Structure formats: C-alpha cells, structure tokens
Amino acid sequence: PVLVVDFGAQYAQLIARRVREAGVYSELVPHTVTAEEIRAKEPLGIVLSGGPSSVYEAGAPSFDDAIFELGIPVLGICYGFQVMARALGGEVGNTGDREYGATDATVVGGGGAILGGQPEQQNVWMSHGDAVQQAPEGFEVLARTAVTPVAAFGSVEKRMYGVQWHPEVKHSDHGQRILENFLHHVAGIAPDWNAGNVIAEQVAAIREQVGSARVISALSGGVDSAVSTALVHEAIGDQLTAVFVDHGLLRKGEREQVERDYVESTGVHLITVDAADTFLGHLAGVTDPEEKRKIIGREFIRSFEQVQRDLVAEAKAEGEPIKFLVQGTLYPDVVESGGGAGTANIKSHHNVGGLPDDLDFELIEPLRTLFKDEVRAIGRELGIPEAIVGRQPFPGPGLGIRIVGEVTRDRLETLREADAIARAELTAAGLDQEIWQCPVVLLADVRSVGVQGDGRTYGHPIVLRPVSSEDAMTADWTRVPYDVLARISNKITNQVPEVNRVVLDVTSKPPGTIEWE
Numbered sequence: 101p102v103l104v105v106d107f108g109a110q111y112a113q114l115i116a117r118r119v120r121e122a123g124v125y126s127e128l129v130p131h132t133v134t135a136e137e138i139r140a141k142e143p144l145g146i147v148l149s150g151g152p153s154s155v156y157e158a159g160a161p162s163f164d165d166a167i168f169e170l171g172i173p174v175l176g177i178c179y180g181f182q183v184m185a186r187a188l189g190g191e192v193g194n195t196g197d198r199e200y201g202a203t204d205a206t207v208v209g210g211g212g213a214i215l216g217g218q219p220e221q222q223n224v225w226m227s228h229g230d231a232v233q234q235a236p237e238g239f240e241v242l243a244r245t246a247v248t249p250v251a252a253f254g255s256v257e258k259r260m261y262g263v264q265w266h267p268e269v270k271h272s273d274h275g276q277r278i279l280e281n282f283l284h285h286v287a288g289i290a291p292d293w294n295a296g297n298v299i300a301e302q303v304a305a306i307r308e309q310v311g312s313a314r315v316i317s318a319l320s321g322g323v324d325s326a327v328s329t330a331l332v333h334e335a336i337g338d339q340l341t342a343v344f345v346d347h348g349l350l351r352k353g354e355r356e357q358v359e360r361d362y363v364e365s366t367g368v369h370l371i372t373v374d375a376a377d378t379f380l381g382h383l384a385g386v387t388d389p390e391e392k393r394k395i396i397g398r399e400f401i402r403s404f405e406q407v408q409r410d411l412v413a414e415a416k417a418e419g420e421p422i423k424f425l426v427q428g429t430l431y432p433d434v435v436e437s438g439g440g441a442g443t444a445n446i447k448s449h450h451n452v453g454g455l456p457d458d459l460d461f462e463l464i465e466p467l468r469t470l471f472k473d474e475v476r477a478i479g480r481e482l483g484i485p486e487a488i489v490g491r492q493p494f495p496g497p498g499l500g501i502r503i504v505g506e507v508t509r510d511r512l513e514t515l516r517e518a519d520a521i522a523r524a525e526l527t528a529a530g531l532d533q534e535i536w537q538c539p540v541v542l543l544a545d546v547r548s549v550g551v552q553g554d555g556r557t558y559g560h561p562i563v564l565r566p567v568s569s570e571d572a573m574t575a576d577w578t579r580v581p582y583d584v585l586a587r588i589s590n591k592i593t594n595q596v597p598e599v600n601r602v603v604l605d606v607t608s609k610p611p612g613t614i615e616w617e
C-alpha cells in the first residue's frame with residue numbers, strides 16, 4: 101500500500117481517498133508510527149498529511165525521523181512538508197507571513213517530477229503559518245509564492261518531494277496531477293486499484309473465510325448493507341440469505357426497491373419480515389423521540405432474532421450451520437474507532453440499526469477497507485440499481501422520527517406521499533449531489549387554518565429540511581432555488597389531503613440537528 105501519515109488534521113482521509121482515485125491502494129497510519137512498523141508494512145510510498153500550522157508549536161505532533169532513512173519514496177504535504185524539511189536539514193521559520201486559502205504559486209526550475217509540464221502560474225490552496233526558508237541539501241526548489249520562498253521541493257535521488265499547499269483539495273488547480281506524478285512516476289506504482297480488482301480480491305477472501313458454511317445478512321435498504329450483501333453473494337451465491345425487516349417506517353417505494361430491483365439485479369436470496377403491525381403497535385401513544393428510537397431498535401432486534409432462529413434451525417437440520425453475519429462497516433468507521441487494519445475495535449451497530457451484541461456469529465466485513473465513494477463504485481460494478489447505490493443517508497428509525505407526535509398508519513401515509521414528491525422534485529432539479537439529505541417532516545401535533553378549493557381547511561404543516569454536509573457532524577441548509585421549492589409546495593398541498601402548508605427549515609447544524617427528533 102501507500103501509507104498516509106495522519107498528523108491530526110481533517111485532510112488525511114481526503115488524501116487517502118485521492119490516492120485511491122489515482123488507482124493506488126492507501127491506508128492511514130497515525131503520526132506515532134515507528135520506522136520499524138512502517139518497514140513491516142512494506143509500503144511503496146508514504147504521504148505525510150497536513151496538520152497544525154507550526155512544527156515548533158508546543159505539542160506539535162511528533163514523527164520518527166528514521167522513516168526518512170528507509171529508502172521509501174515520500175511526498176510531504178503542508179505540515180508534512182515542513183516536518184520533512186526540518187528532519188532532512190532544511191530550515192523552517194516563522195516570518196509572521198501567513199497564507200490561507202487561494203494563493204498564486206509559481207513553478208520554478210522546471211517543476212521536477214511532480215510539477216513538470218504544468219502551467220508556471222497555479223492557483224493553490226494554502227493553510228500555514230510557518231514556511232520553509234531553505235530546502236534541505238540536495239533538494240531543488242520547485243515552486244514559490246509571494247511570501248514563501250520554498251513552496252515545493254524535491255530530490256530525484258532520494259525520491260522525496262513536498263509541497264506547502266494542499267493538492268488533495270479541489271481548489272488546488274493541478275493537485276490530483278501532483279499526487280499522480282508522485283505515485284506513478286516518482287514511486288513507480290501502477291494504477292491498478294479499481295472496483296473490478298477490489299471485487300475479485302474480496303470474492304476470493306470471502307470464499308476462503310466462509311468455506312461451505314452458511315451466512316446471513318441484514319439488509320436495511322441503504323448503500324452499505326446493499327453492497328456488502330451483493331459482494332458476499334457474488335462470492336458464495338445461495339449460501340447467503342439476506343433478511344429485510346419492513347418496519348412500516350420506510351419511504352414510498354423502498355420495499356419494492358429492495359424486493360424487486362435489488363433482488364433482480366443481484367440474485368440475492370431474500371427473506372422479508374413483515375413487521376409493520378408489531379412496530380406500530382408498540383409505537384402507539386408514544387411521542388418522545390428517544391422512546392421511539394428505543395422501541396424501534398428493540399423491535400428491530402426482535403424481528404431479526406426471530407428469523408435468525410428459524411434459519412439457524414433449518415440450516416442445522418440441513419447440516420450446514422449458519423456461522424457468519426455480514427456487516428457493512430466502512431473504513432472511516434474503522435479509523436474513527438481507533439482500529440487499523442486487522443484490529444477488533446469496531447462499531448458493530450453500523451448500518452443495521454443496532455443488532456444485538458451477543459449474536460453468536462463471526463463477522464464478514466467486506467467493506468472494511470473502503471470509503472463510501474468506492475463502495476458506490478463497487479455497487480455499480482455489481483449492477484445494483486442507481487436508486488440504491490446513489491441513495492442519501494436515511495436513519496434506521498425511518499419515518500418514525502420524522503413525525504413529530506405519535507406515529508400512526510395514516511400519518512405515515514401522509515408523510516410518505518409528501519416525502520416522495522419532495523424527493524422526486526429535488527432529483528428532477530439535479531440537486532442530489534448538492535444535497536446531503538433532505539428530511540421531510542410531518543408536524544402531526546400542529547394544525548393551521550388554510551383555504552383549499554372553496555373551503556376552509558385545518559391541516560398539518562410539512563417541513564422541508566434540505567442540508568449540505570460532508571459527514572453529518574455539521575451541516576448547512578441548502579439554498580434550494582425558489583422555483584424548485586414552489587413546485588414542491590404546490591404539489592404537496594395539491595396532492596396530499598392532510599397538508600395545507602409547506603415550510604422550509606433554514607437552520608444550520610449546530611444549533612439544529614439534521615433530523616427533527
């Protein structure tokens with residue numbers, strides 16, 4: 101692999117993704133990694149990420165300088181560039197000049213292996229206080245800016261390069277080419293990491309792990325469980341049974357999407373559990389959001405356990421017990437819970453809305469090394485319909501936490517219709533990329549007076565909550581064009597009888613959460 105050393109900035113994951121976009125497998129390692137540990141991983145290249153603004157700051161992240169002696173090609177970025185400069189005998193100083201945001205850089209000395217052949221003037225994305233004043237001996241200066249005399253350097257002999265700016269962000273003109281030049285030309289790595297190869301590798305690994313045993317998987321209708329299930333099916337066919345719990349809180353068309361489109365395109369053997377009556381029964385009279393979540397989570401486990409018992413009994417009778425459970429855990433979950441490749445400390449609740457901890461299965465996690473966009477690419481390669489692969493996040497408790505007030509069958513029907521209209525219009529307007537997700541919320545306990553047709557109405561408001569976000573931790577409300585909002589409003593009030601008002605939520609997160617409950 102290529103190792104991306106994480107100095108604690110938010111850029112390291114992005115760098116790892118960009119490396120993979122260049123067709124090269126990457127893994128993240130913490131900055132505390134030792135030269136010995138690096139050597140053991142036999143990386144083909146190392147990329148040092150950005151971090152705090154100064155290598156001289158108290159508490160600045162440390163780095164084992166012996167790593168530079170291993171003969172492995174290195175690319176330093178931002179803070180990583182300064183770490184490199186200091187360790188190799190260059191000079192890093194605080195001149196009081198800071199550069200933040202869009203900056204003009206000038207390529208000098210022909211640009212070397214990473215900037216060669218590129219325009220002499222480039223717009224690059226900077227974020228630093230200190231600057232490299234002098235390149236280490238044997239290194240050539242490859243770019244400068246108005247205030248930074250050494251904005252990039254490199255050594256052909258050592259196969260080490262660095263840039264002060266952030267090539268991984270889209271605001272840097274030729275950023276991706278810098279990464280590609282380093283990976284393909286400096287480090288000489290062939291670009292052969294792609295969806296097809298990942299599938300082939302995973303299929304072999306799953307067959308090896310599973311043998312002739314049987315496997316179950318919980319499908320939620322979301323991207324991760326859909327792709328991990330399809331991948332396991334690709335490997336072991338009908339040794340796999342997928343279970344889909346219909347809790348009655350799904351959006352319009354979702355069950356059909358799974359039962360018909362997904363099954364047709366993948367051939368997965370699916371069992372649907374019809375649990376709407378049970379769920380709605382337990383939700384009757386409940387208005388507290390956390391209470392709803394608890395009930396839905398608990399009932400989900402119960403439904404799953406019930407089929408599981410039946411399936412286990414059946415499998416035992418047939419002589420091949422069920423030994424494995426598929427989980428759609430992604431690489432960011434693994435990294436964020438402190439686990440590297442091969443460690444056990446993972447979030448086991450991922451994607452299935454809380455499976456019990458004591459399920460007596462071994463886990464199959466075919467997406468453990470992958471980012472979301474790679475999971476989508478693999479899903480497309482496996483032929484899963486775009487409506488599932490491109491799906492926006494949807495909470496496990498479903499529409500149950502989008503009805504403010506008690507959840508009833510009628511109210512769910514009302515919300516489902518309104519949600520379907522909003523989704524269709526946003527998609528038709530080409531806003532799916534810009535919008536992270538758009539909860540549509542029914543204020544079931546609020547009524548207002550309206551006039552529809554010739555009569556007075558006393559109906560409920562629907563809230564539109566379109567948000568833009570990178571990771572759902574923070575979000576901003578999306579500036580959806582007025583004409584799109586007007587179409588959604590007209591259609592909902594015309595077509596959904598219980599609704600006489602449509603309102604827009606213009607709150608960022610924080611202070612508002614994305615969901616209303």
Ligand code: XMP
Pocket residue numbers: 393453493494495496497537572609612613614615616617
């Ligand atoms: P909030 O509302 O906390 O949501 O800003 C952040 C992200 O998490 C989703 N969400 C949930 N997902 N079970 C889930 O599986 C839940 O109980 C739940 N609550 C919120 C929400 O849709 C958003 O993407």
